[in-house]
Amino acid sequence: MVDPYKNLAWDDFRLIKAIADVRSLPAAAALLGINHSTVFRRLAQIEEALGAKLFERHRSGYTLTTVGEEMVALAQRVDDDITAFTRKMAGRELAPAGELRVTTNDSLLIHLLTPLFVKFRKQCHDVRLDVVLANQELNLSKRDADVAIRATDSPPENLVGRRVASIAWALYGRADQVPDPGGVDPESLFERDWVSLGENLATLKAVKFVQEHVPPERIGYRVNTVLGLAEAVEQGLGIGHLPCFIADRRPGLVRLGPPVPEFAADLWLLTHPDLRHSPRVRVFLDFLAAEVAKQRKFIEGVAADPHASTGSVATDVPVDASP
Known part of the structure; x- marks a missing residue:
């Protein structure tokens, strides 16, 4: 007699996990890039081979049974192991080449x-950049990205990175509405119209x-991106706090005060520990650290010319390292 369990393959585990993640067969088919009928047929075959139902069918969608939960848990463990293996292999490359996925905001x-x-691509043409814009953190452990460039005071503890600058924030207004910014009474500013970032960025100290x-x-306008706030x-919709490296490049804006130290956020270059010695990751991080150092004082709001100053280049440190 043929053992039915021998017919199970990794693709079967992936299929069950996909159904569990999205709770419908059409959505699972779209996720896997196969036909709805194929998912339906293969699910029936897997349940027949196991002699057990993996899902309860409800109007709200497919819900895992106890056996289904065990199968999905195993699929997750295998998926994690495969991801860890491919990540370690990526860290053993011999030369800086191939695709590098970078996430930032x-x-x-833009700024x-x-x-x-552009400059990096001219120097390292064999490394292809895939840039993913996302304000939320992508999972570098899952290789959603290889490198994350973030402004944050609390980078994820499971990553390593370089703190390359501190992004300064100051209060700005439209230049023709504030002809004498140095003579503005700070208390009178609260009588003006203001603009602010939205609730999605409410953790920022400026917000x-x-x-x-x-x-x-007095807060007549909110927007959920810093670029929209600068616009x-x-x-002229109101005054508002902006990163200096964005606002100081706009001739239509003027500072209404010096940078506010407590509003500053660290600029980090982050990667997974398994990838830190990958040549393509290494050359990219080294290049960016050196280039950002040239603009460090501009980013920190103390120099008008972004190419006028130099700075030291930080070395990799685990972000959870104790001083």
Whole structure:
């Protein structure tokens, strides 16, 4: 008699996990890139081979049975092992070549990183950059990205990285609405209209300051991106806090005060420990650290010319390392 369990393959585990993740056969088919009928037929075959139902069918979707939960748990463990293996192999490359997936946000990409990426590609043509814009953190352990470039005070503890600069923030207004920014009474600023970032960025200290100190009726405009906030200030919708490296490049904006130290956020270059010695990751991080160092004082709000200053290049440290 043929053992039915021998007919199970890794693709079967992937299929069951996909159904469990999205709770419907059409969505699982789309996720796997196969036909709905194939998913339906293969699910029936797997359940017949096991002699057990893996899902309960409800109007709200497919729900795992106890046996199904065990199969999905095993699939997750295998998937984690495969990901860890491929990540370690990627860290043993011999030369800087191949695709490098980099995640960052739109503000950093447009106002700082794109020119650096262009320069990097000219120097390392064999490394192809795949840039993923995302304000939320991608999972570097799952290789959603190889390198993350983030402004954060608390980088994930399971990553290693370099703190390459501190991003300064200051209060800005439209230049023609504030002809004498140096003579503005700080208390009178709270009588002006303000713009602020939205609730999705409420953890930023600049946003908390506005929430705590500006009367709600004075906050006439909120937007969920820093780029949108800079546009709003430049269009005269109100005054607002902005990163200096963005606002100082806009001639239509003026500072209404010096950078606020407590609003600053560290700029990190992050990767997974298994990838830190990969040649393509190594050459990319070394290049970016050196280039950002040239603009460090501009990013930190103390120099107008982004190419006028130099700085030291940080070395890799585990982000959870004790001092």
